Amino acid sequence: MYRLMFKLFISKTDPEQAHNRVMRALALFGKITPVAALARRVLRWGYPSAHYFNRQLTGRVGLAAGLDKDAIAVRGLDALGFAFVEVGTITPKPQPGNDQPRLWRHLADETIRNRMGFNNDGADACAARLAQLRATAAGKQAVVGVNIGKNKWTSAAAAPNDYAYAAEKLAPYADYLVINVSSPNTPGLRDLQAVESLTPIVRATIAGAQAGTSRPVPVLVKIAPDLADADIAKVAALVKTEQLAGVVATNTTIGHDRGPGGLSGPILLPRSTQVVADLRRELGPDFLIIGVGGVTTAADAKRMVAAGADLVQIYTSFIYHGAFLPSKLNRALR
Numbered sequence: 001m002y003r004l005m006f007k008l009f010i011s012k013t014d015p016e017q018a019h020n021r022v023m024r025a026l027a028l029f030g031k032i033t034p035v036a037a038l039a040r041r042v043l044r045w046g047y048p049s050a051h052y053f054n055r056q057l058t059g060r061v062g063l064a065a066g067l068d069k070d071a072i073a074v075r076g077l078d079a080l081g082f083a084f085v086e087v088g089t090i091t092p093k094p095q096p097g098n099d100q101p102r103l104w105r106h107l108a109d110e111t112i113r114n115r116m117g118f119n120n121d122g123a124d125a126c127a128a129r130l131a132q133l134r135a136t137a138a139g140k141q142a143v144v145g146v147n148i149g150k151n152k153w154t155s156a157a158a159a160p161n162d163y164a165y166a167a168e169k170l171a172p173y174a175d176y177l178v179i180n181v182s183s184p185n186t187p188g189l190r191d192l193q194a195v196e197s198l199t200p201i202v203r204a205t206i207a208g209a210q211a212g213t214s215r216p217v218p219v220l221v222k223i224a225p226d227l228a229d230a231d232i233a234k235v236a237a238l239v240k241t242e243q244l245a246g247v248v249a250t251n252t253t254i255g256h257d258r259g260p261g262g263l264s265g266p267i268l269l270p271r272s273t274q275v276v277a278d279l280r281r282e283l284g285p286d287f288l289i290i291g292v293g294g295v296t297t298a299a300d301a302k303r304m305v306a307a308g309a310d311l312v313q314i315y316t317s318f319i320y321h322g323a324f325l326p327s328k329l330n331r332a333l334r
Helices: 002-008 015-031 033-043 074-079 123-134 137-141 159-173 189-193 195-212 229-241 266-286 298-307 316-321 325-332
Strands: 049-052 055-058 061-063 085-090 103-106 111-114 144-148 176-180 219-223 246-249 262-264 288-292 311-314
Touching: 002 316, 015 033, 015 074, 015 103, 033 074, 033 137, 061 085, 061 325, 074 085, 074 123, 074 137, 085 123, 085 176, 111 316, 123 137, 123 144, 123 159, 144 159, 159 176, 159 195, 176 195, 189 195, 195 219, 195 229, 219 229, 229 246, 229 266, 246 266, 262 266, 266 288, 266 298, 288 298, 298 311, 298 325, 311 316, 311 325, 316 325
Parallel strands: 061 311, 085 144, 144 176, 176 219, 219 246, 246 288, 288 311
Antiparallel strands: 049 055, 103 111, 111 262
């Protein structure tokens, strides 16, 4: 039914307008407590427990950052069967993002291209929203990751201060934090993946999280699929040296000729699984790897896990295949 609706109606609407309508609908759905609670129970039935982020997860498939940029629909998304929901990317100060148009569908191969540019309400507003969420019993149930980044106008030298601020504000409400230095849509951001730039950001983020809460909050770093193999090894070494919790691999790719912005979808799966395999070889068994990029089917999810991912995230396939996909994939990984 969803696929038919997508083909006949949704695919013919402006992608960003459709995104905004869906987020409003999911936010409303989450506020209808009895309905959301029932959906959560039904769509998670039969899942085993998995222990990550100092929490018991009902499943291994979560939502990647980028969909719920401002943490407005966590309860609705949680009710759909996502084992965890990653919100953001959230920057210290609010910013509008890049000029429109900045979101495109490529229907032939079910990919999405975006150059959004970290449009979000800022750390203070999102922290207040997450505080309200965590004040409810249902909100406490949800496993929430928070993806943080720097403001567009912040220089590379001052970037650690941005990450520290966002971490301090958001850590009290997060089950884990993700350092985003891999979006292609903020000028110069990907340059911060170089270990000499990334090291002070990692240390500032950890310090910010510790200043925000006495509770230990795992910190991960999200990397691009376009990194050279040697640079992936350097990031892995940094993860071990600085005792990060792990890596989210990968973000969108700029290795395409379809126009500005990063591309996501099935086309990314071969590279994302290779990066996950490389990271697992470098990191060994003791660090967390979240595999993301191109996962659409149960076979894709199993391929990502076989490559070395502990957990899996989806985004683009959720847009194309609808609300029951997270439940379906979580059942497949039982």
